[in-house]
Amino acid sequence: MKKSENNNYLKFNRNLGTLQKEKVVIKDNLNIEIILKYLIPAALAFICYINGLNGDFVHDDIFAIKKNPDVHGKTELWNLLKNDFWGKSISSTTSHKSYRPLTVFTFRLNYILAGLDPFFYHVINVTLHVIVTTLFVYTCKNILGQRTRDAVLAGSLFAVHPIHTEAVSGIVGRADVLAATFFLLSFITFSKCTTSTNNKYGTLLYLSSLMCAAAAMLSKETGVTVLGVCIIYDSIRTLNSLRKEWTDKLFSNFLARLVLTIVFTVLLLSYRLWIMDGSLPTFTKADNPASYNDSISIRFYTYGFLLVLNLWMLVAPINLCYDWQHGSVPLVENVTDPRNLATFTVILLVVYLICVSLSNSIKKHNHLLLMALMLTAIPFLPASNLFFPVGFVLAERVLYIPSMGFCLLVSAGFFQLFDAMKCYRSYLTTFLMILLLMFSLKTWQQNKVWQSRKTLFKAGVEALTYNAKTHYNYGNYLKDGHEYEKARYHYLEALRLDNEYASAHNNLGTLLDDKTKAEAHFREAIRLQPSHQSAHINLGNLLFKRGLKNDGINYLYKAVEIEYRNPEALSSLGESLIEIGNFTQAEVYLQTAIEVSPDFFEAYTRYAYLLSKTNRHEESAIYYKKAYELDSSQSAALVNAAHEYKSMGFTTDAEVLLKRALTIRRDVNTLEQLAILYYTAGRTMEALAVYDDIEKLNENSTETLVRHAKVVANNGDFRKAEDMMQKALLNSPVSVEYLTTFAHLKSKLKKYEQAIEYLSKAVDLMIRSDEESDEDLDQLYVDRGNNYKDMKMFSKALLDYEAALRINPRHPTAHGNCGAIYHMNAVMQEPLGSIEKAKEHYTKALELNPDSEIIRGNIAKLGRLQYQRDTGVG
Structure with missing residues (x-):
């Protein structure tokens, strides 16, 4: 091969190698471009x-x-x-x-x-x-x-x-x-x-x-x-x-x-x-006010302006809110409203874009602009109110798909400017970077708004202060957090902005101490929205608790009719039926509530209560434990289950549940249930130790203090029990139970005069108020008579025993004590003595209490006394 040919050959190989390297570089660049195209x-x-x-x-x-x-x-x-x-x-x-x-x-x-x-x-x-x-x-x-x-x-x-x-x-x-x-x-x-x-x-x-x-x-x-x-x-x-x-x-x-x-x-x-069974959804006027307006022109103007607002939120998403109902966008009521100018401008812009896109499609075979418009418009049509009314005024979420067409339009428009205005490319690029940054920061900020119910509802009130629903939802959040005063304020604000807001009336009613006003709000909610199930439930429960049981149950039946699968309606009705003794029907509704909502806590607790009322204690305990499994923060369910086990005599199981409940919430009620369990099981010292723990919490109620005093007294420490009862009477309204408990303590301490004083107050209180008590009026007379007897004031004692017998002729103790007074005074030959009356009362007492050896002995003694009197012996 010649030298020149060798040189050409080498040159060719070098060029071929360069081409191959360039292909590799181009291929690598293409791969990078593909990656960046999707990665960015x-x-x-x-x-x-x-x-x-x-x-x-x-x-x-x-x-x-x-x-x-x-x-x-x-x-x-x-x-x-x-x-x-x-x-x-x-x-x-x-x-x-x-x-x-x-x-x-x-x-x-x-x-x-x-x-x-x-x-x-x-x-x-x-x-x-x-x-x-x-x-x-x-x-x-x-x-x-x-x-x-x-x-x-x-x-x-x-x-x-x-x-x-x-x-x-x-x-x-x-x-x-x-x-x-x-x-x-x-x-x-x-x-x-x-x-x-x-x-x-x-x-x-x-x-x-x-x-x-x-x-x-x-x-x-x-x-x-x-x-x-x-x-x-x-x-x-x-x-x-x-x-x-x-x-x-x-x-x-x-x-x-x-x-x-x-x-x-x-x-x-x-x-x-x-x-859907061929039926469209039903919405309220507040959901979409324009759709409920009879005027075609008002609907036309308002729908047109809503299209403008949707477009504006795509162009400038400045003021965003999760809900735009209840007056957020006032109706456009006449042609002179300046908002119509915005609508007219947008219509002109859309017509212009359609004409340009059609021209590009026909003449230049460029369909991008037309497809961008279609991608924006067609997915938005279902939300436009043009074919059927929708259940919202504005909704940012419905713009997710239509925004694709909008982003296409912006992208195409930007690069047309970019290519045409070469001298200003740096400015355009800067503007684009700022726009992307601003959008990113706004998105970042909005994500914080959606972090929790509090941030969302609070932001809603701040974004649309004139939106009744944002106030209503924020009120719901505050109500759930037990901030009732603030919740009431926002419910009232919602009603100020929209007095026909049925749900706001209903929820405000649940927070009012004045039950008459609460009832008025529930009734107004039902008037405004006859199918408002919660209002029927709340009104039914309110009337039932006020003693209007039939009216209350009728509203609860109506609530169930509105939506049978609502567990709250079913369980509320079941609870009311329990209270009137209709256990069979109550069980049907409560079982249905559990069936339709297996995680509805209240249905389980109410059904467990029904089972307890019908003496099915084992089943009741099971359902209380199931309720606890649904919500492990509810220690009361364990306490109730323990009560059922205690009723069956399973004290060990009851003790285990009560101790578990105390690990969740160390409250006085649970501690006292444990103390009572110990006391009834004969474990007095353990009961007293628990009561001491209750006292250290400094949260014990008067009832708890009184029961503690009873346990202390039964343990023989009457002085301490007396001090505790004195404190209880100072810190609470006087009641028959407290007075009689204190009187019994005074009797134990032989302070008969004070005991008589407290028992006299208890008698007067019961006569005046017809107050129900564990101590019936006849027993109060007997107790007071016993104290008179211990003070040897027999005439007064006899008056109290006879007063008891007028109330309850079958009171064995009153008969026995009357007989004893007549008997003793007969022995002493006092004026109150009477063998015949003593015998009459003893006989009645023995008839009522045949096992009383004391009465039998007294009758024998009375017989000997009668024999002595008759024969003159002794």
């Missing part, structure tokens, strides 16, 4: 929500997750297809008709894996948001044909937009995020099937698209709108292709997809109506 938006989507992962269950999470038997696995899996989002039968007239079985299924999986730890629910929500962001970037780049930089910007805007915090940080917002996931999967697979040259593969993709659309609808109702987006997308692409070159195959394939998609959409919507 996904990372932003994750980072922005890190501080929301430790949030608690808030607002709708409580009912949709914490109190939903479908989530806890207490119902059959099949029931998810029959029940609404809250675990109630969707065919029920009181159902909100929110049908999202796939979302509930994911909550159920969450519960199986992690119970009710909210952290893992948040993790799934954020993960889904990252997935949606990634799919959105893919859609922008690979389906809608955006450049990489445009797709990354659109995805980044979507990742950090604050309007998404309700959907992502609010756990029940998973419905929107999950629906968005299937929405994009459906759209992607549909677009792939339209370009596939393999018929089998294309058919598989098409069927997959339909299944994803169905899954989107089963995640949230608005998910079905993806089929509308697919139809428009397919129509645009097909018409564009047919304009270039007409082919029968292309047209027939398009027509087949169009017909099948429409048919499938109709089937999905028909199924949705069928599962």
Whole structure:
């Protein structure tokens, strides 16, 4: 080989090596570009929500997750297809008709894996948001044909937009995020099937698209709108292709997809109506005031302005709130309202964008702008009030899917400016970075709002001070925290803003000490909302406790009729039926309450009480223990179970339960139950030790002090018992029980005059007030007579015994003591002496108490006295 040829050969090899290296570099750059294209938006989507992962269950999470038997696995899996989002039968007239079985299924999986730890629910929500962001970037780049930089910007805007915090940080917002996931999967697979040259593969993709659309609808109702987006997308692409070159195959394939998609959409919507029994959800005027207004023009103006507000929240998400009902957006009542100008401006802008997008689509074959508008508008249609009224005024969560189209518009518009205004690129880039940063910070801040019920409801009041519902919800939070004064203030504020707020009337009534005013609020709640179940329950319970038992029970029956599967209504009715002695019917309702809500604590305790009343103590103890298993903070359930074991004579078991209860809450009542248990079991010293512990707590009530004094007295320490009773009488209103207890102590100490004084007060008190007591009036006379007798004041003693016998002619002690006084005075030949009367009383006493050897002995002595008198012997 010549030298020149050698040089050329070497040169060629060097060039080939350079080309190969360049290919490697290009390939590496492409890989990096692909990674960054998806990594940047996904990372932003994750980072922005890190501080929301430790949030608690808030607002709708409580009912949709914490109190939903479908989530806890207490119902059959099949029931998810029959029940609404809250675990109630969707065919029920009181159902909100929110049908999202796939979302509930994911909550159920969450519960199986992690119970009710909210952290893992948040993790799934954020993960889904990252997935949606990634799919959105893919859609922008690979389906809608955006450049990489445009797709990354659109995805980044979507990742950090604050309007998404309700959907992502609010756990029940998973419905929107999950629906968005299937929405994009459906759209992607549909677009792939339209370009596939393999018929089998294309058919598989098409069927997959339909299944994803169905899954989107089963995640949230608005998910079905993806089929509308697919139809428009397919129509645009097909018409564009047919304009270039007409082919029968292309047209027939398009027509087949169009017909099948429409048919499938109709089937999905028909199924949705069928599962609801053909009935739409019922809402109140406060939920959506414009829909309840008779004026078409007012509805038109207001609906138009609501569209403006939704768009404004996408453009400038400054003032965000979890709820926009109850007067948050005043009605637009006339054409001169300046808000109509905003509506008119937006309409002009939308018309302009539609014209531009159609022009681009027809002339430039650029469908991006048109698809961005469709992605914004079509998913929003179900929330627009155009086809049917919705149950809200504004809802940030419903903008989760429509915001994709908005982010597309912003991205496309920004880079058009960026390319056209080369001199200002640095300013535009700075503006873009500031916008992303501001959105990220706002999202971070909103995540803190969704951390707890307190932060959410407090932020709601601060954001919309004129919203009655934010005050109402904050009042509920304060009520649950026992801050009743503050709760009352917010309920009153809610009623000031909306005096027809039925639930505010009801909840305010529960906090009023004045039961007449409370009753008025409950009745007003029922007048405003005849199906208000809680108001019926509260009014029924109130009337029952006031003695109007029939009226109360009638309202409770009505509450059960409104919604039979409400455990509170069922158990309240059961409790009232127990009090009137209708145990059979009460048992039916309480068992039903447990059946429909196996984790409803009150149903178990009330059923256990019924079992105790019907002497089924063993079963009662079991249900009290089941109640404790549901809520281990409720030590009272263990105390009641211990009482049942004590009733059966199982003192050891009772003692174990009482001691366990004391490890939960060391309260006076539990300690005293343990003391009583010890005392009745003959363990007096242990009982006294427990009472000493109660005294150290300095929380013992008068009743506890009196019972302690009785135990001390029975142990022989009358002086100490006397001091304790003196303290009890000083610290509490006088009662028959306290007076008689103190009198007995005075008798033991031979302080008869003081004993008589206290017993006289007890007699007067009982006569004046008809007070019920363990000591009946006849016994009080006997006790006082005994003290007179011990003081040898026989005439007064005899008067008291005879007074007792006028009340109770069958009192054996009174007969026996009367006989003794007549007998003794007969022996002494005193004026009160009478052998005949003594014999009469002794005979009656022996008849009432045949086993009394004292009476028999006295009768024998009386016989000898009679014999002596008759014979003159001795």
